Amino acid sequence: MSYSGVWTLAEAKDGKLKRVAFELLTRGRKLADKLDEELASLIISNDVSEEEAERLIAAGADKVYLVNDKKLGNFIVENYSNVMVDLIEKHKPEIILGAATTLGRTLLPHVAIRVEAGLTADCTELDIEEETGNLLQTRPAIGGNILATIHTPKHRPQMATVRPKSTAPAEEVGGREGEIINIDFDSELYDGRVERVGFRTSEEEDVNIVDADVVVAGGKGLKKAENFAMIKEMAQYLDGVVGASRDAVEMDWITYPHQVGLSGKTVTPKLYIAIGVSGAIQHLAGMKTSDNIVAINEDPDADIFKVADIGLIGNLFELVPMINERLAQEKEVEKVEV
Amino acid sequence: MKIITPIKQVPETSNVKMDEETGTMVRDGVESIINPLDLYAIEAAIELKEEHGGEVIAVTMGPPSAEKAIKEAIAMGCDDGILLSGREFAGADTWATAYTLSRCIDDIGDYDLIFCGLQATDGDTAQVGPGIASFLDLPLATYVSSIEDVHIADDTTYTEPDENYIELERLLEEGYEKLRMPLPALITVVKEINFPRLPTLSGKRKARDKDVTPKNSEHIEMKEEYLGLQGSPTRVVNIDRPKVTRGGKMIDARDESKQEEAVEELINYLNANELL
Structure with missing residues (x-):
């Protein structure tokens, strides 16, 4: 049996599919169409309903493999890897895409070793090589200074993790046909060595900077911890979260x-505001693919301005409170309109 | 305890310079250092050794000059180091690298823990740590931000697997997850876990006197077809330089009289792009 078809690993939490699962369908649909092959999604969970899985079909999947079992409620890499390897060996997909999340970046390398697959991390572009049909995977490397394009000429499957938010999620369209295949979890695939014994959310509430649409980040230019208050204030007005440069941390x-x-983390929000961040190459690597970048810095030569769509050169201790005041006004107007 | 830390030598990239024409990194005058994220793995290993006794062995794969990384690890407090160096390893991707390191670790044997940095600062893949665990079929925990408890049975003849375990926390998108896993296990760490120490003078002396003999596939049993470029599923087909500048609009608001106008322009920009 030869390898055929494109798979996406659809992550879910509390029974709901994550946004990134639909982003992967955007990627996967394009590749499957170019290859004229089938697009399938794989869900490994304990509580994703068929109704929820149907959403993937509405968004472009031709098939959904749905593996639900109470032993799969928490992500334990050994168990998930066993499930994936088993399904890969049975169905032989040609391409497997996962999200470059903490889950995807743990599970896919584990699986790739076992099925002798080529794996490329954190891709920002995916395409099909015309002559060969190979998957072309483009990813930033060396702190984002280069974009390397990688392929896997001989090994199958070809695997990649894709940066969250690097593409728009596929839209759900009514009337699309597809098949949901429920798969019983074979108890022999349960590893059982590692046990999840607890979970706590961070004491702060706004630390999920990877999934946020707006990140307001502070750097060394803030001069002291107390000054992060105005960064937090701005983030609140924008319904965003607070980011930081390494120096500040x-x-x-x-x-x-x-x-x-x-x-730290790589973020791709709709809006990134860098305040008092000089723009060291390591910082730029983590945010320069944001949709809109605003920089506020007193040094006109700061590298952060190179990646900014709009830059304010000046005293941030004066400018930021002024901006916050205006944002507060805009909020008020919005409330009145609603 | 016997702890192994696979490390990587990388170019010091805080001031990386690119050759504008070729799109390659200018390596002249660029110092080679231990991957900064590996320092947290080394520190975690040394701290456990200090508490529980035993030894820490650093392992790296690279050119003969990567001996320097091993010596630096010893200067920090590692007891020994192994340099894997040979033509057969050249051109290895993460699959072949994980294979080679796993063979070396298997050859060392009798280990309790393997600590890796989350990822290297040149490739940023985070694939080699999980890859080693996969090859060796070891329990794996990635993104580990703290070690809560390590339990080692006093009576080593008692081989109940539950007796030797580690409890740790992983830093995930939504919070911290606590895992309990039996030893031996492989752990990749994030920088929240500790503050790496600097090499001491006596450590440096010890490192200087230590012979680091390179090993290769003649010393350790390895499948030749899994090594180097030949053993690597992936190939680089193209290297591009991404566009560095966005050519955005700069507003000089250094003069107080310009501030109001600048703020207004920013608000207009946010409104125009539907960001408010």
């Missing part, structure tokens, strides 16, 4: 989960 002005950049 190392000086203990804010905690590590807020850190954007190579040793």
Whole structure:
């Protein structure tokens, strides 16, 4: 049996599919159409209903493999890897896409080893090579200084993780036909060595900077921890979250989960506002693919301005309160209109 | 305890310079360092050794000059190091690298824990750590932000697997997850886990006196077809330079009289792009 078809790994939480699951369908549909092959999604969970799985079909999947079992409620890599390897060996997909989330970046490397697949991390572009039909995977490397395009000439499947928010989610369209295939979890695939014994949300509420549409980030230019208050204020007006440069985190002005950049998180929000961030190459690597970038800095030569769509050169301690005041007004207007 | 830390030597990239014409990194005058995120793995390993006794062994794959990374790890407090160096390893992708390192770790044997940095700052793939765990069929925890408890049975003849375990927290998108896993296990760490120490003077002396003999596939049993470029499923087909500048609008608001206008322009920009 030869390898055929494109698969996406659809992540879910509390019975609901994540947005990134639909982004992967945008990617997968394009590839499947170019290859004239089938597009399937794989859900591994304990509580995703068929009705919820139908949403993937409405958004472009031809098939959904739905594996629900109470032992699969928490992501334990060994169990999920066993499920995936089993299904890959049975169905032999040609391409498998996962999200470059903490889950995808743990599970796919584990699986790729076992099925001897080529795997490329954190892709921002995917295409099909015309002559060969190989998957072309483009990813940033060396702190975003280069874009490397990679392919897997001989091994199948070809696997990739895709950066969340690097493409729009596929829209759900009524009337699309597709098949949901319920798969019983074979208890022999349960590993059982690792156990999840607890979970706590961070003490702060706004640390999920990866999924946020708006990130307001502060850097060394803020000069002290207390000044993050005005960053938080701006984030509130914009329904966003607070990000930070490495400098700000190392000086203990804010905690590590807020850190954007190579040793922190990569974010791709609709709006990124960098305040007092000089724009070290590692920081730029973590945010420069944001849709809109605003920079506020007193140094006109700061590298952050190179990636900005709009930059304000000046004293941030004066400008930021002024901006916050205006944003507060805009909010008021919005309330009245509603 | 016997702890192994696979590390990688990378170019010091905080001031990376690119050759505008070729799109490659200018390596002249660029120092090679231990991957900064590996320092957290080394620190975590040394801290556990200090608490529970035992030894820490650093392992790296690279050119002969990567000996420097091993010596730096020893200067920090690792007890020994292995340099995997040979032509057969050249051109390895993450699959072949994970294979090679897993063979070396298997050859060392009798380990309790393997600590890796989350990812290397040159490739940023985060694939080699999970790959090693997969090859060795070890329990894996990635994105680990703290070690809560390590339990080692006092009576080593008692082999009930539950007796030797580790409890740790992983930093995920929505919060912190606590796992309990039996040893041996492989852990990749994020920088929240600790503050890496600097090499001490006595550590440096120890590193200087230590012989790091390169090993290759003649010393360790490995399948030749899984090594280097030959063993790598992936190939780089093209390298591009992304556009660096957006050519955005700069508004000089250094003069107080310009501030109001600048703020208004920003609000207009946000409104025009439907960001409010």
